[in-house]
Amino acid sequence: xxxxxxxxxxxxxxxxxxxxxxIVGFLSGMFGVGGGFLITPLLFFIGVPPAVAVATxxxxxxxxxxxxxxxxxxxxxxxxxxGTVLLIGxxxxxxxxxxxxxxxxxxxxxxxxxxxxxxxxLGLIGAMMLQExxxxxxxxxxxxxxxxxxxxxxxxxxxxxxxxxxxGLYISVLPPLAVGALVGFLAAIMGVGGGFVMxxxxxxxxxxxxxxxxxxxxxxxxxxxxxxxxxxxxxSQTVDILLALLLIIGGVIGAQVGTTVGVRLxxxxxxILLALLxxxxxVKIALDLLIRPGELYSVMPGVLP
Amino acid sequence: xxxxxxxxxxxxxxxxxxxxxxxxxxxxxxxRVSITASFDGSEILIYGAVKRxxxxxxxxMEVIITVEGPATPVTIRKKDRRAGIxxxxxxxxVDAAPSFYAVxxxxxxxxxxxxxxxxxxxxxxxxxxxxxxxxxxxGDPADFIEAMQRIRLNEGRYxxxxxxxxxxxxxxxxxxxxxxxxxxEGEYRVRIFLTREGRVVDAxxxxxxxxxxxxxxxxxxLSREQPxxxxxxxLVLAAFAGWAASAGFRLIRP
Numbered sequence: 001x002x003x004x005x006x007x008x009x010x011x012x013x014x015x016x017x018x019x020x021x022x023i024v025g026f027l028s029g030m031f032g033v034g035g036g037f038l039i040t041p042l043l044f045f046i047g048v049p050p051a052v053a054v055a056t057x058x059x060x061x062x063x064x065x066x067x068x069x070x071x072x073x074x075x076x077x078x079x080x081x082x083g084t085v086l087l088i089g090x091x092x093x094x095x096x097x098x099x100x101x102x103x104x105x106x107x108x109x110x111x112x113x114x115x116x117x118x119x120x121x122l123g124l125i126g127a128m129m130l131q132e133x134x135x136x137x138x139x140x141x142x143x144x145x146x147x148x149x150x151x152x153x154x155x156x157x158x159x160x161x162x163x164x165x166x167x168g169l170y171i172s173v174l175p176p177l178a179v180g181a182l183v184g185f186l187a188a189i190m191g192v193g194g195g196f197v198m199x200x201x202x203x204x205x206x207x208x209x210x211x212x213x214x215x216x217x218x219x220x221x222x223x224x225x226x227x228x229x230x231x232x233x234x235x236s237q238t239v240d241i242l243l244a245l246l247l248i249i250g251g252v253i254g255a256q257v258g259t260t261v262g263v264r265l266x267x268x269x270x271x272i273l274l275a276l277l278x279x280x281x282x283v284k285i286a287l288d289l290l291i292r293p294g295e296l297y298s299v300m301p302g303v304l305p
Numbered sequence: 306x307x308x309x310x311x312x313x314x315x316x317x318x319x320x321x322x323x324x325x326x327x328x329x330x331x332x333x334x335x336x337r338v339s340i341t342a343s344f345d346g347s348e349i350l351i352y353g354a355v356k357r358x359x360x361x362x363x364x365x366m367e368v369i370i371t372v373e374g375p376a377t378p379v380t381i382r383k384k385d386r387r388a389g390i391x392x393x394x395x396x397x398x399v400d401a402a403p404s405f406y407a408v409x410x411x412x413x414x415x416x417x418x419x420x421x422x423x424x425x426x427x428x429x430x431x432x433x434x435x436x437x438x439x440x441x442x443x444g445d446p447a448d449f450i451e452a453m454q455r456i457r458l459n460e461g462r463y464x465x466x467x468x469x470x471x472x473x474x475x476x477x478x479x480x481x482x483x484x485x486x487x488x489x490e491g492e493y494r495v496r497i498f499l500t501r502e503g504r505v506v507d508a509x510x511x512x513x514x515x516x517x518x519x520x521x522x523x524x525x526x527l528s529r530e531q532p533x534x535x536x537x538x539x540l541v542l543a544a545f546a547g548w549a550a551s552a553g554f555r556l557i558r559p
Contacts (some may be wrong), residue, residue: 297381
């Protein structure tokens with residue numbers, strides 16, 4: 001069934017969109033990533049203009065995150081206090097990120113900058129996660145002593161301590177604020193919710209239990225992407241509500257299924273899978289940069305700012 | 306008074322042969338296209354006949370039909386290898402390039418239209434695109450314009466339909482032009498040319514209005530006129546859908 005999208009101004013297959021939304025929603029519910037880093041390239045691929053894809057992708061992530069958070073909430077796996085602290089850091093970071101983005105745009109190298117940060121951060125995080133999760137998986141298989149979920153380091157000596165009951169942590173608010181700021185900064189530059197950076201950072205830097213990480217990350221993503229969607233709708237008018245609706249219907253169902261599957265998997269398995277996914281996207285972007293493209297030229301409607 | 310009218314009519318008739326005594330009588334299957342939610346491209350039939358006051362002169366007559374979509378600004382970018390990676394380097398901005406252009410003919414354009422006539426009427430694809438103003442930032446904008454032509458031909462936005470006009474008995478002509486599903490709103494200009502020995506004998510202009518209708522119109526207008534309301538609507542929709550899915554699944558699996 002073909003459907004004409006009023007803002008994107010293309011006609012696409014409605015079932016294809018439902019399917020795309022479903023896949024991304026599934027991953028979102030399972031790993032706690034918003035899926036922005038997947039949905040945007042997929043939309044490019046089916047012919048949606050890039051600006052519309054970025055803005056509408058953010059709108060879809062809002063829906064799947066709400067659905068995912070509600071599912072996690074039933075399992076009491078959302079740390080609202082931690083989420084709020086991360087969010088405060090996040091807004092500060094994205095403010096700086098938007099400023100840097102504009103500065104890079106003026107220099108005319110924003111594309112390269114965005115792609116390189118994708119490769120660098122996705123590759124680094126993916127490799128680190130894979131290495132760590134594989135090691136703990138093998139250790140669990142051998143039946144040796146399980147490593148403690150968090151180790152006391154200099155981080156625990158910082159002032160302004162706060163109790164995060166849902167995470168079982170009593171740490172300074174400074175590290176979560178810094179993590180939030182870093183993710184907000186990356187989100188603004190790379191145009192994604194930042195879940196794939198947030199999830200590993202919560203596990204490894206803050207020492208949060210994997211159980212609450214997914215819900216807390218999604219809680220935080222709702223607000224970041226809602227803000228992004230709204231800004232796009234007001235400033236560039238590139239949110240296609242009909243496209244979003246189809247992606248959302250697929251996405252919210254996928255998120256529920258993903259959450260159910262995610263609960264059945266072991267924490268190490270979940271991390272290995274997310275690491276592989278992140279690495280795959282990173283390798284794909286790296287190849288795009290290294291291999292000579294078939295068509296050197298590209299045509300974009302509109303004039304560059 | 307009446308004498309004057311007859312005189313001017315006669316003058317017009319005398320003047321006619323100089324412009325060619327052959328004229329176009331044309332029609333179209335529709336002069337407006339509505340883009341609704343189920344819009345999936347549209348086919349326009351352009352038909353007509355050659356009207357003659359005298360027997361046809363020697364030599365074959367040819368027909369050219371063009372359809373041109375509204376012009377939009379376009380940025381063409383080129384990738385280059387810098388320090389081992391492929392990045393966009395140079396770009397050319399074109400103020401106004403047609404969002405759609407189809408040219409259907411009875412034969413090869415080069416043999417039925419002279420260069421001068423093409424230059425004057427801007428019929429062939431390179432002429433149409435070259436006519437647009439390009440802001441030069443790169444060394445050679447011609448390469449960029451040519452690349453745009455190639456890319457848009459591949460996308461089906463630009464079409465060259467050689468032999469796309471049926472011409473019966475040197476009198477009746479018809480052509481089906483397919484408008485793609487990714488249409489831009491606006492006025493589509495249809496031009497019909499009669500040529501003989503490469504010269505344009507007569508030309509006619511028509512307009513097809515392409516407009517979003519119904520839900521498409523409503524959503525588009527809302528997004529432009531009330532972006533705040535539109536943004537909030539998108540978010541409410543997303544939040545509601547997220548909640549509904551969660552609540553629905555709880556019913557299925559308590």
